[in-house]
Amino acid sequence: MSAIDELIALLDRSRVLTDTDVVGSYVHDEAEWAPYSAPLAVVRATSTDDVQRTVRWALEHRVPLVPRGAGTGLSGGANAVAGCVVVSLEKMNSVLEVNPLERIAVVQPGVVNDDLRSTVATDGLWYPPDPASSPWSTIGGNVATNAGGVCCVKYGVTRDYVIGLEVVTGTGEIVRLGRRTAKGVAGLDLAALFVGSEGTLGIVTEVTVKLRPLPDPGRTVLGYFDSIVDAGVAVRDVAARGLTPAALEIVDRICLEAVDEMTNMGLASEANVVLIGKVDEPGEAGAAAAAEMVAAFETGGATFVAETADAEEADAMMAARRLAYPAMERKGPLLTEDIVVAKEHVPEMLRRIEQISQDVGITIASVAHAGDGNLHPLMVAGRDDDDERVRAQQAFDRIIDECLKLGGTVTGEHGVGLLKMPGAARELGPEVMAMQRAVKAALDPHGIFNPGKVF
Amino acid sequence: MSAIDELIALLDRSRVLTDTDVVGSYVHDEAEWAPYSAPLAVVRATSTDDVQRTVRWALEHRVPLVPRGAGTGLSGGANAVAGCVVVSLEKMNSVLEVNPLERIAVVQPGVVNDDLRSTVATDGLWYPPDPASSPWSTIGGNVATNAGGVCCVKYGVTRDYVIGLEVVTGTGEIVRLGRRTAKGVAGLDLAALFVGSEGTLGIVTEVTVKLRPLPDPGRTVLGYFDSIVDAGVAVRDVAARGLTPAALEIVDRICLEAVDEMTNMGLASEANVVLIGKVDEPGEAGAAAAAEMVAAFETGGATFVAETADAEEADAMMAARRLAYPAMERKGPLLTEDIVVAKEHVPEMLRRIEQISQDVGITIASVAHAGDGNLHPLMVAGRDDDDERVRAQQAFDRIIDECLKLGGTVTGEHGVGLLKMPGAARELGPEVMAMQRAVKAALDPHGIFNPGKVF
Numbered sequence: 001m002s003a004i005d006e007l008i009a010l011l012d013r014s015r016v017l018t019d020t021d022v023v024g025s026y027v028h029d030e031a032e033w034a035p036y037s038a039p040l041a042v043v044r045a046t047s048t049d050d051v052q053r054t055v056r057w058a059l060e061h062r063v064p065l066v067p068r069g070a071g072t073g074l075s076g077g078a079n080a081v082a083g084c085v086v087v088s089l090e091k092m093n094s095v096l097e098v099n100p101l102e103r104i105a106v107v108q109p110g111v112v113n114d115d116l117r118s119t120v121a122t123d124g125l126w127y128p129p130d131p132a133s134s135p136w137s138t139i140g141g142n143v144a145t146n147a148g149g150v151c152c153v154k155y156g157v158t159r160d161y162v163i164g165l166e167v168v169t170g171t172g173e174i175v176r177l178g179r180r181t182a183k184g185v186a187g188l189d190l191a192a193l194f195v196g197s198e199g200t201l202g203i204v205t206e207v208t209v210k211l212r213p214l215p216d217p218g219r220t221v222l223g224y225f226d227s228i229v230d231a232g233v234a235v236r237d238v239a240a241r242g243l244t245p246a247a248l249e250i251v252d253r254i255c256l257e258a259v260d261e262m263t264n265m266g267l268a269s270e271a272n273v274v275l276i277g278k279v280d281e282p283g284e285a286g287a288a289a290a291a292e293m294v295a296a297f298e299t300g301g302a303t304f305v306a307e308t309a310d311a312e313e314a315d316a317m318m319a320a321r322r323l324a325y326p327a328m329e330r331k332g333p334l335l336t337e338d339i340v341v342a343k344e345h346v347p348e349m350l351r352r353i354e355q356i357s358q359d360v361g362i363t364i365a366s367v368a369h370a371g372d373g374n375l376h377p378l379m380v381a382g383r384d385d386d387d388e389r390v391r392a393q394q395a396f397d398r399i400i401d402e403c404l405k406l407g408g409t410v411t412g413e414h415g416v417g418l419l420k421m422p423g424a425a426r427e428l429g430p431e432v433m434a435m436q437r438a439v440k441a442a443l444d445p446h447g448i449f450n451p452g453k454v455f
Numbered sequence: 456m457s458a459i460d461e462l463i464a465l466l467d468r469s470r471v472l473t474d475t476d477v478v479g480s481y482v483h484d485e486a487e488w489a490p491y492s493a494p495l496a497v498v499r500a501t502s503t504d505d506v507q508r509t510v511r512w513a514l515e516h517r518v519p520l521v522p523r524g525a526g527t528g529l530s531g532g533a534n535a536v537a538g539c540v541v542v543s544l545e546k547m548n549s550v551l552e553v554n555p556l557e558r559i560a561v562v563q564p565g566v567v568n569d570d571l572r573s574t575v576a577t578d579g580l581w582y583p584p585d586p587a588s589s590p591w592s593t594i595g596g597n598v599a600t601n602a603g604g605v606c607c608v609k610y611g612v613t614r615d616y617v618i619g620l621e622v623v624t625g626t627g628e629i630v631r632l633g634r635r636t637a638k639g640v641a642g643l644d645l646a647a648l649f650v651g652s653e654g655t656l657g658i659v660t661e662v663t664v665k666l667r668p669l670p671d672p673g674r675t676v677l678g679y680f681d682s683i684v685d686a687g688v689a690v691r692d693v694a695a696r697g698l699t700p701a702a703l704e705i706v707d708r709i710c711l712e713a714v715d716e717m718t719n720m721g722l723a724s725e726a727n728v729v730l731i732g733k734v735d736e737p738g739e740a741g742a743a744a745a746a747e748m749v750a751a752f753e754t755g756g757a758t759f760v761a762e763t764a765d766a767e768e769a770d771a772m773m774a775a776r777r778l779a780y781p782a783m784e785r786k787g788p789l790l791t792e793d794i795v796v797a798k799e800h801v802p803e804m805l806r807r808i809e810q811i812s813q814d815v816g817i818t819i820a821s822v823a824h825a826g827d828g829n830l831h832p833l834m835v836a837g838r839d840d841d842d843e844r845v846r847a848q849q850a851f852d853r854i855i856d857e858c859l860k861l862g863g864t865v866t867g868e869h870g871v872g873l874l875k876m877p878g879a880a881r882e883l884g885p886e887v888m889a890m891q892r893a894v895k896a897a898l899d900p901h902g903i904f905n906p907g908k909v910f
Contacts, residue, residue: 099797100697101691101694101695101797101798101799102694102797102798102799103694124697145640146640146644148638152638153637156615157638159644159647160611160615169886169890171886171889173886175884175886175887175890176887177887179795179864180797180862181795181796181797181827181828181862181863181864181867182608182795182798182827182828182829182867183603183607183612183795183824183827183828183829183864183867183868184795184864184866184867185600185601185651185864185866185867185868185869185870185871186864186865186866186871186875186878186879186882186883187871187879187883187887187888187891187909187910188648188651188652188655188656188891188894188895188909189601189614189647189648189650189651190648190887190890190891190894192614192644192647192648192650193643193644193645193647193648193894195644195647196640196643196644197643200643201643213697213699236556239556239557239558240556242555242579242668244668281737282736282737282738282739282740283737283738283739283740284737284738285737285738340634340636340637340638340639341636342554342556342557342635342636343556343557343637344556344557369638372636372637372638373636373637373638374637374638407635407636408636409634409636409638409639409640409641410641411639411640411641412636412637412638412639412640413638413640414640415640416640416641416642420641423641424641424642427641428641428642429630429631431624431626431628431630432630432631432632432642432645433642434626435624435630435645435897435898436642436643436645438897438898438900439643439645439648439894439897439898440643441897442890442893442894442896442897443890443893443894445893454642454643455642
């Protein structure tokens with residue numbers, strides 16, 4: 001019996017996909033530039049038991065396992081490696097518990113981010129991390145990359161909400177890491193370590209998250225700018241005024257045009273660069289914060305700025321922000337950056353990106369979680385234009401150079417995956433890389449989990 | 456030349472203490488029940504270079520190192536082990552940077568918690584974690600134990616604020632872990648792993664923390680209760696009403712009397728059990744929350760409840776809460792619990808503690824960060840009463856039993872140290888303990904950092 005036949009015998013036949021066409025839709029995530037190879041099979045796990053059987057089988061046969069959520073990752077972290085089995089958690093999609101008194105939820109890893117959000121909203125609760133992929137991406141994938149999003153500028157990222165995990169380990173055990181209680185310091189915080197570990201340490205089969213009360217709907221401030229650097233100056237001034245925005249997002253003209261093409265929203269006729277800010281302090285404090293934000297946008301040289309009294313208009317602008325990435329993807333393979341710089345350096349970093357675009361001769365579109373300095377310059381290269389691809393890669397590398405010069409990080413929320421391996425190695429240095437590899441080897445002694453990624 | 460003479464030659468003579476009397480004040484923390492042994496020497500490090508020289512010397516001579524902050528720990532984590540060198544970080548006490556625009560501070564590990572708080576307050580900023588030891592305990596020690604405190608029920612614990620560390624590693628390297636930026640996911644989050652690692656993975660020589668804007672002064676609600684279980688019912692009702700208290704603290708009659716003896720505050724004449732709540736939403740939202748909290752206290756059966764309009768009275772009550780532990784310490788060696796249960800189980804856990812007190816025949820005083828279910832029952836035993844010590848230990852163990860039965864954790868903010876090793880091992884189970892030890896061995900391959908603790 002072949003190894004795969006053994007796996008099929010261990011699981012239900014329906015859970016093991018081997019048909020090349022079907023398997024094809026599981027071989028890579030949305031990082032279109034990252035390499036991938038053919039897997040032996042795809043396991044669609046329906047239970048922790050399925051995962052454990054698969055891990056034990058993989059340990060016996062020394063087969064690499066690549067865990068996968070919805071495949072919306074942007075660094076190639078879920079891309080299949082040669083001879084691997086992809087373990088899809090998409091069918092493990094139950095919300096197991098919502099506990100309003102303790103303000104926690106327990107979910108399977110395949111629960112879609114927006115589904116968790118809408119489920120807990122019925123109890124007046126909120127799961128804040130909101131990657132732009134929230135209609136599709138899963139909590140398990142969000143845990144793997146420590147996903148961020150629009151509201152993280154005020155409310156923090158996935159790690160700030162994950163307090164407990166069930167994991168199938170590198171020795172095939174099912175363990176619980178972390179806690180359910182509000183606090184807990186019993187031993188090393190392995191749950192925190194697993195968040196952002198991109199499937200390299202084990203397979204997460206259950207996630208316990210903290211929740212917050214639903215926030216005030218808040219007030220949205222909309223600013224139009226002639227240049228992205230001007231918008232960056234406004235972002236810096238929002239921080240300098242001591243404001244705590246609940247969102248602060250940049251969308252540039254190229255992205256606005258792409259959204260227009262997809263939706264007929266007609267945004268690009270209004271503005272070159274849009275800056276969307278939100279404050280959600282209740283009552284008078286919120287009104288004061290919105291007025292300060294308007295003033296900050298004016299400091300940046302906004303050509304138009306207004307608090308939108310109209311909730312629909314505010315929602316439409318935020319929807320446009322969320323659509324920027326899928327709209328840009330329609331234009332060709334995107335090479336997506338995910339750098340973070342200090343708030344004071346946001347205008348300068350945006351200026352350098354413009355300079356790189358000119359120098360290298362490649363179009364660079366930009367969206368940004370600007371309020372926390374998390375910039376997503378997007379290089380578009382024609383599908384069959386090798387020369388353009390080379391220049392896009394040059395721009396990508398030079399943006400990383402400049403980000404590191406400014407003391408930034410090469411990935412804020414997408415993860416290292418494959419695309420950011422050289423950048424992460426430069427950022428961390430050889431000693432920290434050695435520590436990372438030592439921890440990886442300690443928890444995955446046989447090297448079965450997502451090999452060739454991150455480290 | 457002896458190993459210690461070599462160490463003296465490597466550092467300045469003044470930095471190496473060997474005089475038995477002087478060394479004696481560095482041999483244990485405030486966990487009076489935990490064992491300790493005589494160290495070879497104490498290094499009072501003044502720089503990262505001092506620490507690195509000490510670590511490299513320790514690696515060469517295979518001497519255990521016990522890192523130490525202010526020695527205010529309550530689990531024996533900083534207690535000297537036989538033949539070790541204690542590395543005190545108390546002299547590395549500079550605030551290196553406060554960056555209001557980025558809302559971060561960079562500090563040496565010996566900076567006292569309250570000193571950091573007062574320094575950043577001049578910029579309108581706030582470092583929330585506020586253990587009761589904040590006038591004495593250091594940020595390095597707070598990082599080691601992932602310290603909590605009064606305001607953590609709303610604002611989170613030390614891990615929620617630490618974003619970057621400088622560390623001297625188990626191979627004697629100086630490395631930077633984590634980041635300075637608002638977000639960052641480049642590799643495994645080793646900074647998060649080091650928070651709460653109790654000096655077992657390396658020696659922290661610099662800490663980068665996030666800051667928040669100073670909160671609203673808030674409103675304090677004071678409740679008196681006949682029994683601690685009634686106060687626990689009020690705590691549960693605060694959560695059930697969906698309130699987000701900025702503090703919710705229980706102080707029982709025994710602690711009130713101890714504070715009275717120390718301060719002449721005359722608290723015990725007023726109440727058997729005091730519940731101190733705080734809300735800090737601005738404006739009308741705060742007034743509404745305070746009114747809801749009053750109603751919750753009444754649900755618990757408060758004999759008296761009022762929002763204190765008087766800031767001085769509110770401060771005095773919170774000061775009494777902070778003094779409870781030092782006041783109790785005057786009465787004899789304390790065996791301190793640090794359990795956490797779900798909010799819904801707070802009344803039941805408090806009831807079981809009372810039952811244990813009766814069953815075992817030992818006085819158990821209680822203070823609690825009740826709002827997050829973090830209870831600190833305190834067993835007092837006469838200094839020379841062996842029988843009482845045995846019963847205190849029985850009560851300690853039974854409290855852990857009952858906490859685990861209710862799905863709680865054995866330590867919320869004090870750490871495992873020595874006192875909680877059996878409890879932590881029970882809570883985590885053998886598979887997770889094996890993972891913990893594997894990670895420890897990966898980062899401290901020669902076992903020099905705080906051996907015999909935690910794992």
